[in-house]
Amino acid sequence: MGGFLRDEIVSNLSIDEEALTLISDEMLMRANAINQLLPEAGKNHDQQQIVTFIIRFDNKGYRLYHIDDVLRHYRVAQAVERIIITMESTESIRSNRQFGTHLEVRFDINDTRNCSLAVSSENSDWVESTYSTISELINKLKNKNGFIRNGWTPFTVQISGVVAGFILSLWAAMKITPHLTVESAFVVSFLFAFLVFSNIWTYLSQQILNGIGYFFPNIRFERKGKEKLHWLIQTVIGGLVVAIALYVINLLFGYVGSVLGEFIAK
Structure with a gap:
């Protein structure tokens, strides 16, 4: 130089x-x-x-x-x-x-x-x-992506995940408990669901951070007629994925509860 x-x-x-x-x-x-x-x-x-x-x-x-x-x-x-x-x-x-x-x-x-x-x-x-x-x-x-892409983002994702995991575990416990005949069935169901979520979250949190990087990139090349379509497709697909995921999770909780209930009964 x-x-x-x-x-x-x-x-x-x-x-x-x-x-x-x-x-x-x-x-x-x-x-x-x-x-x-x-x-x-x-x-x-x-x-x-x-x-x-x-x-x-x-x-x-x-x-x-x-x-x-x-x-x-x-x-x-x-x-x-x-x-x-x-x-x-x-x-x-x-x-x-x-x-x-x-x-x-x-x-x-x-x-x-x-x-x-x-x-x-x-x-x-x-x-x-x-x-x-x-x-x-x-x-x-x-652009405004710096408000999302900062040192606090991983911390926010982690805390939000823990809160979401707690809520999902409560939901899972309510779906599973009716199928169990053991003592303190709700507590057992909650601990089981929270343990499963904790192991999934280790992988899922990194994918969420990757998703944030994708939707809020460091460099965005904007091209006429393509950015709006890009965001529209992402919004539609994202909404469908969330709706389907919630439906599948609801069915899964019920199925897990019935399986555990039959296993414990035997």
Whole structure:
């Protein structure tokens, strides 16, 4: 990298075509400003700036050199996974970023650590100015997912699960108790149900956290006509799953009670 560096991890962003275009235009403007100051043989100059784009979608990726090509893939993709916009000098490319100028913005839906802004150069004023401008553009893309994606979320899920487990265990006990003839049948039924739930919750809590990450992603690529449909399908399917799950659980509690009752009677 150059002698000066500014970088940061970016998070909780909603990114659309306009945002990608604005970031691209800013990088192209800065690249052209540097290139215009180079001598006539600038194409062979170490300080010549090149802007490139990487887009990964539907398990395939492309390196492109124009934002229009990126947006063309962006619009038709089933699922956009990653977009990287880079402005880099020839010197930086040749030295594997040990020297020279580079500016890079990375958005990745699968890896929060791979979402970043990095600016490096031998010119400290250029680094500060560029970092401030690009960072301001990115901050305008902030969404409200940070209220859900925070350090308190696992704790909240865990406590909510314990409360829900207690309530479900009471419900299970009321369904199972009529089938038992043992002393303190309700207590036995409750302890049995709560023990089963406790073992299930260890696995289920992680799936709930995964679901939160899916519905409230760190990076959301928004595309016209697809986001609304996406949320509508999720809402309908989610409602059906909850209704079916409650119905099946109710039947299961009754069945478990009858089985336990017959077993104890024998």
